[in-house]
Amino acid sequence: MDSVDELVALVGEPNERAATKGRPALLDVDRAWLAASPFCVVATADAEGRCDASPKGDPAGSLVHVLDDHTIALAERPGNRRVDGYRNVLENPHVGLNFFIPGRGDTLRINGRARLVGDAPFFDAMVVKGHRPLLALVVEIEDLFFHCAKAFLRSGLWKPETWDPEAHVPRRAVIASQVEPAGMSIAQLDDYYDESNYERGLY
Numbered sequence: 001m002d003s004v005d006e007l008v009a010l011v012g013e014p015n016e017r018a019a020t021k022g023r024p025a026l027l028d029v030d031r032a033w034l035a036a037s038p039f040c041v042v043a044t045a046d047a048e049g050r051c052d053a054s055p056k057g058d059p060a061g062s063l064v065h066v067l068d069d070h071t072i073a074l075a076e077r078p079g080n081r082r083v084d085g086y087r088n089v090l091e092n093p094h095v096g097l098n099f100f101i102p103g104r105g106d107t108l109r110i111n112g113r114a115r116l117v118g119d120a121p122f123f124d125a126m127v128v129k130g131h132r133p134l135l136a137l138v139v140e141i142e143d144l145f146f147h148c149a150k151a152f153l154r155s156g157l158w159k160p161e162t163w164d165p166e167a168h169v170p171r172r173a174v175i176a177s178q179v180e181p182a183g184m185s186i187a188q189l190d191d192y193y194d195e196s197n198y199e200r201g202l203y
Helices: 004-011 028-036 083-090 121-125 150-155 171-177 184-195 194-201
Strands: 039-045 051-057 064-068 071-076 093-100 107-117 136-145
Touching: 028 064, 039 083, 051 083, 064 121, 071 121, 083 136, 093 136, 107 194, 121 136, 121 184, 171 184, 184 194
Parallel strands: none
Antiparallel strands: 039 051, 039 093, 064 071, 071 136, 093 107, 107 136
């Protein structure tokens, strides 16, 4: 498939409500959603179009700081220091974000232009467990809208009876030993990824 015309011929045109649901500023319902969301995915691309989609998580109420109706900020917490998405933002500011509320099938999508901020007074409002963020991703909103629940209904993602996280793939320590060689034994990796130990480095 090589053209938009071919694509539209295959999938059809959106109805008017779907086609026009985007808006450039936050409403009260959007603010409420962001306050209730503990998790989002941030999509970026570098100057040549190579993409990255990075998960971000914090307690609900701490993931997003709303600066105004057109601007939000996400805190960066300690991680593996690859910062793939942030490297992309330095080359290409366009970002897409999808905010989730556990158990809800609909999501809130925000598209806009991002910049990195090393410190600002609003960082004081983004403290979690006594730690200020390392930096923040500030997003100027260009378009936002709610996305329907069909993907979650198809996948059964929020249905606990479908959960069996180790049924078909090995545990994290085994995966790390196979694809991220670091000279550690399985026992050492099990200890490293043990939830009680891993959580000590979250903030």
